[in-house]
Every structure is written in C-alpha cells, then in structure tokens.
Amino acid sequence: MLKLAWMFVAVAALAQAPEFQPVGTMSQLMVNIIYPASDAIFYVDRNPPSTGVEWNALANQALMLAESGNLLLMPVRARDKANWIKDSKMMIDAGAAAYKAALAKDLEGIHAVNDALYASCVTCHAQYREGYGKPKR
Ligand code: HEC
Incomplete structure (x- = not known):
C-alpha cells in the first residue's frame, strides 16, 4: 500500500512542468543582457574582430542574444501568445544567424x-x- 502511494507521488512529480525561476525584470534583461549583446552586432564595425579570440567573443554575444529570446518566451514573461512570440522568435532567428x-x-x-x-x-x-x-x- 505504501509502495503504491509512493508511485503516485513519483508520477505526480513527473507530470509537473519544470518550474522557471525568473531572476531579472524585463527591464534588467533588456539593459543588462539584450542591449549590450545586440550592440556587439549593430556596431561590429567600430571594432571588427580579427583574431580568433575576438571572433569567439562576438559569437558569445550572438549566442547570448539568441538564447535571451527564449527567456522572453518563458510563460511568466510572455505578454501574450501572439505577437510577443513572433517578435521574440524574430530576435532568436537574428541572434542565431549572427552566431x-x-x-x-x-x-x-x-x-x-x-x-x-x-x-x-x-x-x-x-x-x-x-x-x-x-x-x-
Ligand atoms: C518580445 C519583445 C521584445 C523584444 C524582441 C525586445 N524588447 Fe526591449 N523591451 C521590451 C519591453 C516590454 C520593454 C519595457 C520593459 C519595462 O520597462 O518593464 C523593453 C525595454 C527595453 C529597453 C529599456 C529598458 C529600460 O528599463 O530602460 C531597452 C534598452 C531595450 N528594451 C532594448 C532592446 C533591444 C536592443 C532589443 C533588440 C535586440 C530588444 N529590446 C528587443 C520588449 C522587447
């Protein structure tokens, strides 16, 4: 009987969606992550990468930008299921292409x-x- 009860607990745990734990506000995501990462791409000509290290640094910024689009898609952050999703995906696609x-x-x-x-x-x-x-x- 006890064994059965534990099985129910295990099944209930599996069925639960993963719990996101947002840390920054929308404004902090924009100012501290998305804005600097996108600037690295917008203003690439100010300091064009030439060494492998510099290209890596740019790739890191692009990856960060692309993945931060996923942070915008977190259910607690997405404002709706329509344009918000489209706009975030636009950013993910652009970031991925830059990466x-x-x-x-x-x-x-x-x-x-x-x-x-x-x-x-x-x-x-x-x-x-x-x-x-x-x-x-
Ligand atoms: C899917 C929607 C979305 C996308 C894509 C997006 N933003 Fe934002 N951004 C917002 C929202 C919403 C706010 C207002 C946040 C607030 O004030 O709470 C904002 C605010 C900002 C701010 C002002 C933050 C402040 O508090 O002063 C900056 C800077 C910014 N975004 C930069 C960018 C840049 C650069 C990009 C593109 C590379 C971008 N954002 C893409 C939704 C988005």
Missing part, C-alpha cells in the same frame, strides 16, 4: 543580420513597451 556568421568568421554575415535584428527590437517595443516612440517631456 552562425561569427563561428564562420564571416563579417558580411554579421552585417546581413543587422536589419532583421533591429526590426525585432523596434517591432516588439512599438507593441509592448510603454511610452515607446512618444516624445519625452
């Missing part, structure tokens, strides 16, 4: 990502960031 280009040491490939990456930020902000695009008072 691939950085691994291939392909500067043109990094440049090529620029517009799509910028579009992902601006599209989501226009839809979800309060006061975005309004003149500052």
